[in-house]
Structure formats: C-alpha cells, structure tokens
Amino acid sequence: MNAFGAWSPPTTQAALLRGDWLVFLWTGLAVGAIVYGLILFALLRWRKRDDVLPRQFRRNNRLEIFYTIVPLVLVAVLFGVTYAVERPVESVSQHPDLVVRVVAYRWGWQFTYPAQRITLDSNGSSTGPQMVLPVDRTTRIELTSVDVTHGFWIPAFLFKRDAIPGLLNRFDLSPDRTGTFYGTCSQFCGLGHALMHFSLRVVPDAAFERWAGSAARAS
Amino acid sequence: MSVLRAEPEGAEPRERFDALSWLTTTDHKRIGILYVCTSLFYLCVAGGIAILIRTQLSRPENTFVGAHAYNQLFTLHGTAMIFLMVTPFAFGLANFLIPLQIGAPDMAFPRLNALSFWLFLCGGLVVFSGVLTSGGAAAAGWTAYAPLSVLRVAGGSGQDLWIVGVLMVSIATILTSINFITTVFIYRAPGMTMWRIPIFTWEMVATSLLVLVAFPSLTADLAMLLIDRHLGGHFFDPAGGGNPILYQHLFWFFGHPEVYVMILPYFGVISEIVPVFSRKPIFGYTGLVLAAFAIAGLSMGVWAHHMFTTGAVSNPFFSAVSFLIAVPTGIKFFNWIGTMWGGSISFETPMLFSIGFLINFLIGGITGVMLASPPIDFDAHDSYFVVAHMHYVLGGGSLFAIFAAMFFWWPKMFGVKLDEVLGRWTFWLMLVGFNVTFFPMHLLGLAGMPRRVFTYPDAGPLPLLNAISSSGSYLMLVAIVIFAINVVVTARRRVPVPADPWRANSLEWATSSPPPEYNFLKIPPIRSERPVFDARHPELAAETAR
Numbered sequence: 001m002n003a004f005g006a007w008s009p010p011t012t013q014a015a016l017l018r019g020d021w022l023v024f025l026w027t028g029l030a031v032g033a034i035v036y037g038l039i040l041f042a043l044l045r046w047r048k049r050d051d052v053l054p055r056q057f058r059r060n061n062r063l064e065i066f067y068t069i070v071p072l073v074l075v076a077v078l079f080g081v082t083y084a085v086e087r088p089v090e091s092v093s094q095h096p097d098l099v100v101r102v103v104a105y106r107w108g109w110q111f112t113y114p115a116q117r118i119t120l121d122s123n124g125s126s127t128g129p130q131m132v133l134p135v136d137r138t139t140r141i142e143l144t145s146v147d148v149t150h151g152f153w154i155p156a157f158l159f160k161r162d163a164i165p166g167l168l169n170r171f172d173l174s175p176d177r178t179g180t181f182y183g184t185c186s187q188f189c190g191l192g193h194a195l196m197h198f199s200l201r202v203v204p205d206a207a208f209e210r211w212a213g214s215a216a217r218a219s
Numbered sequence: 220m221s222v223l224r225a226e227p228e229g230a231e232p233r234e235r236f237d238a239l240s241w242l243t244t245t246d247h248k249r250i251g252i253l254y255v256c257t258s259l260f261y262l263c264v265a266g267g268i269a270i271l272i273r274t275q276l277s278r279p280e281n282t283f284v285g286a287h288a289y290n291q292l293f294t295l296h297g298t299a300m301i302f303l304m305v306t307p308f309a310f311g312l313a314n315f316l317i318p319l320q321i322g323a324p325d326m327a328f329p330r331l332n333a334l335s336f337w338l339f340l341c342g343g344l345v346v347f348s349g350v351l352t353s354g355g356a357a358a359a360g361w362t363a364y365a366p367l368s369v370l371r372v373a374g375g376s377g378q379d380l381w382i383v384g385v386l387m388v389s390i391a392t393i394l395t396s397i398n399f400i401t402t403v404f405i406y407r408a409p410g411m412t413m414w415r416i417p418i419f420t421w422e423m424v425a426t427s428l429l430v431l432v433a434f435p436s437l438t439a440d441l442a443m444l445l446i447d448r449h450l451g452g453h454f455f456d457p458a459g460g461g462n463p464i465l466y467q468h469l470f471w472f473f474g475h476p477e478v479y480v481m482i483l484p485y486f487g488v489i490s491e492i493v494p495v496f497s498r499k500p501i502f503g504y505t506g507l508v509l510a511a512f513a514i515a516g517l518s519m520g521v522w523a524h525h526m527f528t529t530g531a532v533s534n535p536f537f538s539a540v541s542f543l544i545a546v547p548t549g550i551k552f553f554n555w556i557g558t559m560w561g562g563s564i565s566f567e568t569p570m571l572f573s574i575g576f577l578i579n580f581l582i583g584g585i586t587g588v589m590l591a592s593p594p595i596d597f598d599a600h601d602s603y604f605v606v607a608h609m610h611y612v613l614g615g616g617s618l619f620a621i622f623a624a625m626f627f628w629w630p631k632m633f634g635v636k637l638d639e640v641l642g643r644w645t646f647w648l649m650l651v652g653f654n655v656t657f658f659p660m661h662l663l664g665l666a667g668m669p670r671r672v673f674t675y676p677d678a679g680p681l682p683l684l685n686a687i688s689s690s691g692s693y694l695m696l697v698a699i700v701i702f703a704i705n706v707v708v709t710a711r712r713r714v715p716v717p718a719d720p721w722r723a724n725s726l727e728w729a730t731s732s733p734p735p736e737y738n739f740l741k742i743p744p745i746r747s748e749r750p751v752f753d754a755r756h757p758e759l760a761a762e763t764a765r
Contacts, residue, residue: 020594028585042559075542148367155667158598166457169530186601194672
C-alpha cells in the first residue's frame with residue numbers, strides 16, 4: 001500500500017494533482033490558523049470577569065464587507081488553480097502509445113490490450129490482475145463496467161475514475177517512474193467490494209515488449 | 220422583570236404521565252419533544268452500529284462481522300443518522316421553538332404536524348424492519364446507487380423496506396416544512412416583524428424552503444427505483460435505454476441541499492447560544508440571514524460535485540459554485556467571532572459545545588473546499604478522506620450543536636437543568652473522542668483506503684490509524700453514557716428552573732419552564748430580535764431596538 005505517493009509523483013498527471021493538493025493544503029492551514037487564532041484570542045481576552053454588561057454593538061458594515069470580499073477573492077484564485085490543473089489532467093491524447101481496455105465486474109477486473117492481443121483477468125483472486133505499462137509513454141485507459149458502478153483507483157497516482165455500465169470513460173496515464181502500484185475498487189459494489197484489488201507495474205520499454213510477447217502467448 | 224418571573228396563573232402542578240394524551244397530541248411542544256426523543260433513540264441505535272463498525276475495523280482482516288452484515292450496518296448507520304437523527308432532531312427542536320420564538324400559540328397545521336411525526340417514526344421502523352427479513356436489511360449504502368440497488372440480491376426485500384421507509388420520512392419532512400413556513404409567515408405576534416425573528420427561526424425558514432425544492436427529487440428517485448425493481452422499469456438500466464447517472468443526478472439534487480438541511484438549523488442553534496453566553500447581541504444579524512439564504516440558493520447548484528469522478532458532468536461549473544458556498548459560510552463564522560468579540564464570555568456546557576462546533580466544523584469546512592476542487596476529488600473521492608470530511612461536518616458540526624441545543628433548551632422543555640459537571644465531562648470526552656476517531660480518517664484516505672470496506676490489508680499505516688480511530692469511538696461511547704446518566708440524575712433530582720435560567724434573549728424565555736399548553740399568558744413588547752433582553756434591560760431597549 002502506497003502512502004500518499006504525492007512526495008514523488010509517479011505520473012506526469014500526478015505531479016499536477018499533487019500541486020493542486022499542496023496549494024489547497026497550505027491555504028487551508030493558513031485560513032485555519034487565522035480563524036482558530038481569532039477564536040482563541042476572543043475566548044481568552046473577553047472571558048467573563050465581572051457582571052458588567054459589555055458594550056452592545058451589533059454591526060460593522062465595513063468589516064462585514066471586508067470579510068465577504070476577501071474569501072470571494074480567495075476562492076476565485078483557488079478556482080483558477082483548480083482549472084489550470086484539471087484541464088491537462090483530463091485532456092486525452094489523440095495518439096496514445098498504448099490502449100488498455102478495463103472492464104470492471106462484480107467482483108474483479110479484466111484488462112485487455114487490443115493491439116497486443118492480451119487479456120488479463122482477476123479470475124476470482126482478490127489481488128487481481130497486474131496491468132503492465134511502459135514508462136515514459138502515454139497509455140489511454142478505456143473504462144467501463146458490465147453490471148454496477150465501480151471505481152478504478154490507483155492511490156499512488158492520486159487518480160480514480162468511475163466505471164459505469166453503458167458509459168465508456170477515457171483518460172490518459174503517463175507514468176514517468178518504474179515501480180509496482182496498488183489499485184482497488186473505490187465505488188461500493190456489494191459483497192466483494194473490499195476485495196476487488198488490482199496492481200499496476202511500470203517497466204522500461206524493452207521489458208514491456210518482452211512481457212507483452214509472453215503474455216500474448218499465454219492469453 | 221415581573222413579566223419574566225411570573226408563573227402563568229393557571230400553571231398546573233406537575234401532571235401525571237398520561238400515555239394516551241401523548242399519542243394523540245397535536246401540541247407543537249409535545250410533538251417537538253416526541254421528535255427529539257425519537258431522534259435520540261435513533262441516535263443510540265445508529266451510534267451502537269457505529270461502535271460495531273469501528274470494532275470490525277479495529278484490526279486488519281478482522282472477522283468480527285462478515286461482509287454482508289457489515290454492508291447492512293453501514294447502510295443503516297448512514298440512513299439512521301441522516302434521515303432519522305440529524306434532520307428530525309432539528310425539526311423537533313424547531314417544532315418546539317418556532318411558535319415560542321415568534322409568540323404564537325401553536326403551529327399553523329397542528330394535525331398535519333402530528334401526521335408528520337408518526338410518518339417519521341414509522342418510516343424509521345420500516346427501514347429497520349429489514350433486519351427481520353431473510354435477506355437482511357438494505358445493504359446498498361444510504362445513497363442506494365442504481366444499478367446496485369436495483370439488483371434483487373442487494374438486500375432482497377430489505378431494500379424495498381428501505382425505499383418505502385425513506386419515502387415515508389421524506390414525505391413527513393416535506394409536510395413539516397410547509398407547516399414551518401406557514402407558521403412563521405402567518406402566526407407571528409404583534410411587533411414580531413420578519414427582521415426581528417430570531418436567527419434559529421430564520422434558519423428554519425431557509426431550511427424548509429430547501430426541503431421543498433430538494434426532497435421531491437428524492438421522492439421521485441426512490442419511486443423510480445421501486446418501479447425498476449418491481450414493475451419492469453428501465454430508468455437506470457442501460458440495457459433498456461436507461462442511465463445509471465440519472466439516479467445520481469436526482470439523488471444528489473436532493474442530497475446536497477440535504478447537507479444544508481442538516482447544518483442550517485444548527486447554524487441557528489449556535490447563533491442563539493453564542494450571544495447569550497457572550498452577553499452581546501448577535502453580530503451582523505442581517506448578514507447572517509442573507510448568508511443563510513445565499514447558502515440555501517447556492518446549495519441547489521452544486522449537486523454534481525459528488526460526481527466529479529463519473530466523467531459525465533461539467534466539473535468546472537459545479538466546482539465554481541461549490542467554492543462560492545465557502546463565502547457565506549465564512550460570513551457566519553466571522554459573525555460568531557464578532558459576537559464574542561468584546562463580550563463577557565462564560566463557559567457553561569451549551570457554550571462549550573458551541574465552541575466545539577466552531578473548532579470541528581472549521582476543519583470540515585476547509586476539507587469541503589478542498590473536495591470542491593475536482594483534481595483533489597480524483598484522489599479523495601470515495602476514500603476515507605471523504606468519510607472524515609462529512610463526519611467533521613455532521614458529527615463535529617451538527618452533533619455538537621445538537622448537544623449544545625439539548626443543554627441549552629432542556630430546562631425549557633422539561634423544567635429541569637442538566638448537571639453542569641457531568642455536562643463538562645460529556646463535552647471533553649466527546650471533543651477528544653471525536654477528533655481521535657475522525658482525524659486519522661483523513662490520513663487513511665490519503666493512504667489509499669476506500670470507504671465502505673469491511674476489511675483492509677495489513678499494510679502500511681492502515682492498521683495503526685484504524686486502531687487509533689476505533690479507540691476514539693469508544694471514548695465517544697463513554698461520553699454518550701455519561702449524558703444518559705445526566706438525563707436520569709437530573710430527572711430524579713427535580714429541581715425546578717425559573718422561566719429564564721440563562722438570562723437569554725428570545726421569546727421562549729418569557730414564559731414558564733416548561734411552558735403552559737397555550738404558551739404565553741403575556742407577551743413582552745417586541746422591539747428587537749431579543750425581547751427578553753430588552754425586558755430585562757429597559758434602559759438599553761431604545762438603544763438596541765431595530
């Protein structure tokens with residue numbers, strides 16, 4: 001299990017996603033520190049000391065406008081950051097180096113490489129099939145489901161997409177680091193949901209060719 | 220002063236408990252108390268289920284309960300907490316308070332009100348009756364996503380009972396909202412202009428309008444689900460030209476406004492309690508009211524942020540509207556801080572729970588803004604990060620406000636004050652227990668743990684974080700037990716309380732505790748949103764009138 005793989009993002013998309021995470025994390029910490037600071041200050045400074053009734057003020061229009069405008073500007077900036085990250089992550093290459101079709105079912109995965117004539121399947125195992133991808137190449141995933149809605153999630157890639165019956169979802173994965181990564185179903189799909197895992201191995205080009213040759217013969 | 224202290228002349232001595240009069244009551248106060256007690260009963264059931272869930276997850280590859288039992292447990296937990304606890308508690312509180320706060324003798328439609336309560340109580344029992352069927356209770360989650368919930372194997376008749384039960388609760392909620400809106404618009408006492416009604420009542424107006432827009436969508440969605448299951452419908456079946464995404468659209472068009480149905484009333488609770496214990500009027504009354512309506516309006520345009528990973532919605536639009544909700548919510552936060560600013564703050568239990576609300580809800584609000592960013596959602600959606608987020612909003616937020624409300628209004632409802640020492644114990648155990656339970660869930664989500672799993676591999680940080688989380692849930696259980704002891708102890712002690720034990724602001728404190736059946740013998744002059752304060756401080760009334 002890969003704990004928050006963000007510190008060394010294994011795909012070009014994950015590097016962008018990690019950037020978005022960090023912007024929001026630091027902004028959230030800053031906002032939290034300011035608001036907690038104000039609350040703590042108020043509680044300590046104005047805790048009850050005597051029975052004198054404090055001044056009964058009700059409003060301060062300038063202050064209220066100020067704390068309406070500032071958050072508005074802040075969320076506008078955050079939306080800009082979001083949009084700048086989302087576009088490249090969601091864009092799909094016209095000429096991917098490899099296409100893998102993923103079909104989710106209760107409770108397993110089927111990975112098909114149409115050009116390489118390879119089919120991998122969970123065949124009832126909870127560890128699931130292992131998808132092999134070449135490093136520094138763009139792979140297009142075509143994702144769907146044959147029964148209920150599932151979710152294709154690779155935590156280290158900071159990415160998931162739902163597998164929905166009747167809908168074909170396309171997205172690109174561009175791994176730039178070799179390694180083996182854990183994947184799982186993220187959308188609750190019944191009894192076997194918790195055991196619907198798979199894995200993903202990123203290898204150099206030559207190793208991928210060798211693997212594809214032997215896997216094609218096996219399937 | 221005399222107005223506040225005077226007991227109504229006809230005040231009876233403590234009457235004997237008469238079960239039949241409770242079963243047939245149309246008195247808004249009694250219906251309110253029935254609502255509150257029933258929702259607390261469901262809190263105990265759903266809380267007990269939560270303890271079973273955390274026990275199962277306390278160790279990796281645990282076999283305490285199996286997958287099928289676990290799926291029923293988390294379905295019932297979510298359903299009960301949302302439909303049978305957090306929403307109806309607010310409606311019970313509002314039933315009790317709205318007529319009192321606006322100086323009315325009862326709700327506009329008392330018999331409709333009784334119908335709502337019985338529909339709610341029975342709807343909940345119908346949902347839970349699924350456990351008695353051979354296939355067990357519903358097991359498709361509180362969201363009951365199609366096509367999973369269409370499959371006959373998913374819970375069998377338990378799923379049908381779930382649909383019918385939730386439909387009953389949904390209709391009850393709609394009827395009560397009509398009642399609230401009519402009551403507030405028509406039944407206000409002389410002098411109680413709209414801009415003088417207390418913030419809690421305002422928040423309930425916004426909540427009721429939201430219910431009227433959102434709940435019919437749920438009702439339609441569940442009816443379609445029932446048709447797909449039994450009458451050969453294909454609304455959600457792609458093989459018959461249907462679309463699973465349609466279910467999600469209709470569900471979340473209800474589901475996201477429902478989040479605000481479960482939080483706006485509690486914003487109202489906090490807005491009532493913080494001024495009393497800061498000894499100042501609420502800061503920025505108009506801004507707070509407008510913010511409530513801004514939240515209600517925006518919340519109808521954010522539903523598909525629950526669907527960012529479907530690849531079937533316009534992510535930038537729903538992301539932008541979701542971000543905007545942070546602005547009116549921020550206004551409320553700053554208004555509460557402005558209320559405390561320059562005050563004279565004391566820390567009785569209702570105020571402690573209100574501060575706990577501020578502490579926890581802020582975390583839920585910040586992670587909410589994070590989740591409004593689709594790139595973050597691509598990782599965090601359907602993970603324990605989301606579980607942490609929504610428990611910070613509904614547990615750390617709403618539930619803390621529920622406890623604040625109980626400690627604050629208990630004297631008014633039952634004529635006795637809950638014990639402060641036991642109250643402090645409940646608060647501190649809840650605050651620590653809550654954060655120990657739910658903060659690690661953020662990290663579990665980042666580590667790759669999906670939600671709604673009955674087991675997880677013995678790998679990485681998962682076993683440690685889950686063990687910490689489960690231990691926190693037992694602390695919360697102790698807090699609830701201490702609260703139950705508090706209720707029993709104070710009921711037996713029977714120390715009567717005056718009309719206004721907290722030196723509070725709004726009109727419910729102008730009548731005896733508990734109020735007589737007709738609510739008010741005399742209503743003090745209403746010149747601001749805090750007539751009881753004005754009556755206590757006539758020298759300031761001219762200055763603070765609005």
